[in-house]
Amino acid sequence: MFRHDLANQRGVLRDGFRASSANADYIVALAGNPNTGKSTVFNHLTGLNQHTGNWAGKTVAQATGTYAHNGKRVLLVDLPGTYSLLSRSPEEEIARDFICFADPDATVVVTDATCLQRHLNLVLQVIEMTPRVVVCLNLIDEAKRKGIEVDCARLSERLGIPVVPTAARNGYGLERLKDCVEAVATGQLSPSPLEVRYPPTIERQIEAIEREIAPVLSGKLKPRWVALRLLDGDPSIVKSIERHLGVRMLDARKKVPA
Ligand SMILES: Nc1nc2c(ncn2[C@@H]2O[C@H](COP(=O)(O)OP(=O)(O)OP(=O)(O)O)[C@@H](O)[C@H]2O)c(=O)[nH]1
Ligand SMILES: [Mg+2]
Structure with a gap:
């Protein structure tokens, strides 16, 4: 339906x-x-x-x-x-x-x-x-x-x-x-796609970022995917999130591990 x-x-x-x-x-x-x-x-x-x-x-x-x-x-x-x-x-x-x-x-x-x-x-x-x-x-x-x-x-x-x-x-x-x-x-068919896993050091960073940004994204975007883009150093995703979802990423951005 x-x-x-x-x-x-x-x-x-x-x-x-x-x-x-x-x-x-x-x-x-x-x-x-x-x-x-x-x-x-x-x-x-x-x-x-x-x-x-x-x-x-x-x-x-x-x-x-x-x-x-x-x-x-x-x-x-x-x-x-x-x-x-x-x-x-x-x-x-x-x-x-x-x-x-x-x-x-x-x-x-x-x-x-x-x-x-x-x-x-x-x-x-x-x-x-x-x-x-x-x-x-x-x-x-x-x-x-x-x-x-x-x-x-x-x-x-x-x-x-x-x-x-x-x-x-x-x-x-x-x-x-x-x-x-x-x-x-x-929704008659719900695919479970393959999840690409990265080396442990990267996975630890992904988890840390996910924890920080999940509350800001409030279920509207996959935190893992956004974390990966932040690790890529892509500033355009922050702008797009703020523009399209109407949320502030600034605080989450400050906490992203270096
Ligand atoms: N043999 C064959 N040719 C195909 C098939 N599908 C598309 N083509 C041909 O491949 C060429 C490119 O097709 P398009 O549909 O223009 O491809 P597109 O992905 O829209 O291309 P862009 O918009 O330029 O990125 C055309 O010459 C098509 O006729 C197919 O299934 N078999
Ligand atoms: Mg085309």
Whole structure:
């Protein structure tokens, strides 16, 4: 069942990203490295029901569109193509902030089956933020042509999230992708993603920071993920948290161990 209360709470945040949930039952973000077939997936799913513009306050293009599935209306947001979510560029910051603060009901990460290893970096970064993730293993036709076989069941088991093989150019696998997205967005399926563990010295720092910031975040963001970004020395996450969640990070920031 769709979580109406949560939807209302998130409404304001989503409007800030020009992704109003007013006419949709749920919101789905489409992330992925450049040139993985995101727009092909997006066009196939949304057809002519698209709207293009710019992200609020940025010169980066934004495309949103809707599709209907099992009687529900889904708003799909095509995020800028990024290799990571470390906010080193406006594109990376938009993708990160949308997944974090617009709190989509599901995030699809489109990957290239012909060079999967390179794409898993982004998948791991997204599952550090949210468990509601589906991997779209695109270009499976190209992979087959090159003699590359991917064990999707094993990959899904290792990552702890659904993995759907697709060939978006001819529509292969996209019905199954919609089913998986719906299952994750509605909570019918609750993935438990792999948690990347770091060496003990880093884990101790993560725990110390988590303890300090958890009360400030009050359940709105995963403290572990924010702690990792603070350890990265990324000041933009503090600004984004203050802007989007309306909380003060200043005190927590002072206590971050050197
Ligand atoms: N063979 C094959 N080609 C595909 C598939 N999906 C997309 N393509 C092709 O891959 C190219 C890139 O696709 P796009 O959809 O533009 O990729 P994108 O991720 O939106 O790219 P950027 O927006 O530039 O990051 C296009 O030429 C597509 O036709 C697929 O499943 N199989
Ligand atoms: Mg594109």
